[in-house]
Amino acid sequence: MTTAKPARSGFSGWLSGRLPALTTEALALVALLLAAVGSSPLWALPAAVLAVGLLAWTWRGALRGGPVSSGQTIVSRILLLAGAYVFSAVHGSLGPALAVGVGVAALAILGEPLLMAMSRSVYPVAANLPGTGVRPLLRPNTRRAVLVNGAAVLVALVTSFTELPGVIALVVATAALGLVGFTGWQALTRVGARHGSEAKLLATLTAYEPVFLVHWNAPAGTAYQIAMWLPYLERLGKKYFVLVRSEANFNEVVALTMAPVILRSGLTEIDDVIAPSLRAAFYVNTATRNNHVIRYTNLTHIQLNHGDSDKVPSHNPVFRMYDKNFVAGQAAVDRFAANGVSMPAEMFAIVGRPQVEHVAIATEPISSIAKPRVLYAPTWAGFYTDSNYSSLPVGYEIIKAMVARGCSVVFRPHPYSQRSADLTRECERIRALLAEDRKVNGTPHVFGAKAETEMSVVDCFNASDVMVSDVSSVVADYLYSEKPFAMVAVSAPAATFTDEFPLGRAAYVIDAYGGRVRGLDVILDDLLGSDPLASTRRDLKKYYLGDIPADGYVQHFLDEASRHL
Template sequence: MLRQSAADGPATPGWLTVPRLLALTALTAAWVAQRPDDALVWLVAGVLLVATAVEPVLRRLLPVPAAVQLPGWTPPTVAVARFVVPAALVALLVVLVAAAGALTPWVFGVAAVVQGVPLLLATAQALRAYAARPAAAAALGRAVAQVAPEFVLYTARRGGAYQLQMWLPHLEALGRPFLVVTRDPAALAPLAEVTTAPVVACPTWRDLDRVVVPSLRAAFYVNSVAANADFVTYRQLTHVYLGHGESDKALSHHPAHAMYDLVFVAGQAAVERYARHGVQVPADKFVVVGNPQSAAVEPVDTVAGSSDGRPAGAVLYAPTWQGYNDDSSYSSLGHGVQVVRALLELPGPVVFRPHPFSRTRATERGHVAAVEELLAADARATGRAHVYGVDEPFAASANRVVAMVGDLSSVVTEFLASGKPLALVTDGEPDFATRNPVARAAYLVAPDLAELPAVLARMLGDDPLREERVAVRRHYVGAEGDQAFARAVLSLLDAPRGADSRSRHSR
């Protein structure tokens, strides 16, 4: 089934259908009340309401096979469809003016023509495209077969491009042909911005059949959403859970991970995390691959100080997003202004790096904006070169700074590669460090942030946790180096067909 959201935009039939129907009903009711005996009024009102209501049906008739950057395949198009919603909005405006008594009935009928004609033309084209869908799907399958992909990077989340970006450079460096498969056609354009590999949208199971070509050996998953189960049913493939970062968050030990053939983990800490939370995953499913994302983080042994003994370099504030619910919320972003005010008491600039999801959710956008306004004001007043609103890899942000303040998330593990001090804002519970062993490497700050200035002075001063960070990093990402991931993937792709996927790897 095709999913809809406001992100599809008015070029997609069925955009915001319910709000438009409600508005149209209210306006036509007001207009009909003025002329209850006018047959034209009732006719036009019915046409407009029916035309709006059938847009979702038209949406389902539109061509399903979709891909970008796929050589040898030309997608079917329904060019008129992009005018359906704009025409309906113009018709709604006419109804608004008519309901105010500014237009005569015959002008109101123009609204039905404006909305109805593009809809009829688009429906005719969509029906022809629907009839040709089997042929288009077959053509898509042939184009995929010509690419001869060896693996699929799979995502069922429209807004998950940043999660793929964590792994794309390391997969592309292998030099093996692969596909990115999404379940949502609206994700094609965002994904095409982060990779040059073919990106194929497969909203239905039948579409998934087209990408499972003979050359395909494996599928990799960067998150654990429910629609992953659709592709895991293709048992001729080896299914590997990658995740999108090594952390002690609850989503890093989800029971659904047991459905994959292999679970690539950064280090022994991840293996222990599943067991500690009672999640049963057979030991032979785990493959330790290190944390290739941290390879670009530059390690340092010391932090250069200012003339008064305090560090003069920048400090990174990297809060995570607020999660789906209370159980998955680890974010300090709601107190971000207070955190940054404390950082501004230091002599150096601040680097602000919120989670990508925080820029897509209304409440969190407000918190982000408040922090950025504070930094902008300080930059004008002091001339300090704060960094915010910059789209760059995490390693680039980590390499700019001498220390970090953040929340429980995967960036903590990546930052450990730097050897620099870091502070974590906790949930306030006394067993936080027990539940989240990575906290042993960090200076802990209660959520009221009262201790933050003292913590900053401590971690940027004597830094007594320096040696502990080394030990924790070794436990979390092992000592495999940045080539362990490449070796694991190539071993999987080059194994004889029919071999047990769990026996293809040495740990």
């Protein structure tokens, strides 16, 4: 597999990231030199003002709660303090209060690296776990300390260039140093509290007596992977906890559940959570760190995954390391064999897709709907070029044709689409098209935050009469509705598309191979009109989503999971 080339080389990327800081340092150095050799007090002023202005621009998001750069601005702030000292000394206004104030401010700034290091050692261990308290430890507010240090630099500069008494700079600098010290004390006490929680973690979990754990490690912003399974795991009625491996994942899961959430980052820390009562571990993706838990042979390891599709990752040989793979239907089992991944039948359990329990089934043929609503749910570009199935590069053309036919559109791109500048640009083009049509013709399109965050995937399914998507797990889930759908063939020509992606047999395949859409009008005539694939969809629904009675669909999953607990 090949990955996309990085947008910048290592050096150019480093230079781009450091350019504002380097420019600020250069301006601060110029101000210092001009303060030392300039015959006029005003020589150093422009460079100092520009340096302070650029520093403020660098920190522009901090006042709204955003991050503030400390390490990259230490040199520039020390140079500005030195400039204030030299300017006052050369031009005769340096008093003891200002001199001491400059020194105290410099000491506060130089203490920031140690403060940041201590703060990084403050991270949560557990939330919602009886015996440890409900609220996890909070990291000290280092951003506030850095901003006050910046204010001390500004006050020192203003004092040196004006007739203001130096005691003002001393008072502000002393306050800054005091805040650094107080924040450091907070960090030390909270690190001690973390060590205390870690020391008794196994004993606390043993007393809690969990029956299973859910292991999740993923990039930030992908909580949908675990969010889709938590409601059903909770319905098992057994004590459990979620084990995460990063602070970002910890915060995401805490927002999703009242079940205990445990953060253990390192391999050797996993021993702290393997309580004697544990019987099984569930996984919702194939993250590399899953093998940190799989090594515990006393547990039954069950892979749930976070969707079923014909994508390459859905038949990855790594699935063989789990004791059980819960799959939606026989199609998933056959997919492994068809792609040369040999797995014995006992490694699989067909459990359906409980997440589709609230998907509404079509009640009338698409041809009877005068102005159908189309859900456009394109996937993203994938981590590798051989798993790039996104139709977004041609999505504008497809949606424009839908709009021309009087359709309303629900536009819900994959959340990872924003990771690509090209796909982000295509999303914006489609949103602009829908916004303009809604403004001019009053068509009730749904897009933006409404479709992407306020509505769930199932809400989008139920709000639509037909769907256009790619090789994606949403296609198999949409199959449950028995509504017509189209798949966009990006990685293979339409003529051979179903050889690689069998679910395409139930879809109207839009040929976009090579980046050019072909025969779109004919496909849309079938998709929105006669719908000759209606019976095929009903047959493949059982193959992909399990031949399970609707009234016991979710219970089938719960019964199978309970067998291992």
